[in-house]
Amino acid sequence: xxxxxxxxxxxxxxxxxxxxxxxxxxxxxxxxxxxxxxxxxxxxxxxxxxxxxxxxxxxxxxxxxxxxxxxxxxxxxxxxxxxxxxxxxxxxxxxxxxxxxxxxx
Numbered sequence: 001x002x003x004x005x006x007x008x009x010x011x012x013x014x015x016x017x018x019x020x021x022x023x024x025x026x027x028x029x030x031x032x033x034x035x036x037x038x039x040x041x042x043x044x045x046x047x048x049x050x051x052x053x054x055x056x057x058x059x060x061x062x063x064x065x066x067x068x069x070x071x072x073x074x075x076x077x078x079x080x081x082x083x084x085x086x087x088x089x090x091x092x093x094x095x096x097x098x099x100x101x102x103x104x105x
Contacts, residue, residue: 033039072079073086084095094100 031038035041037045069082072082088094
């Protein structure tokens with residue numbers, strides 16, 4: 001092989017490598033901007049985050065209320081109203097003064 005042919009092949013490979021690298025970088029940049037979690041989706045993602053943070057706060061409040069209720073049922077002095085409510089729920093009975101709403105479905 002002549003030296004010029006080797007140089008031509010080397011130049012062709014270099015050009016192919018650089019073209020592939022540039023295409024990969026362009027594809028990465030396009031995906032980073034327009035992709036599923038790209039820069040254009042950030043406002044929607046931030047709105048989802050704030051919505052989910054609100055749900056977490058509501059669930060934490062509900063968890064604290066349930067923990068307080070459970071503590072009242074477990075403590076040395078059991079809350080009579082909570083115990084009665086729990087017993088009725090477990091045994092499927094109602095107090096005579098309770099108003100029951102029955103769903104036809």
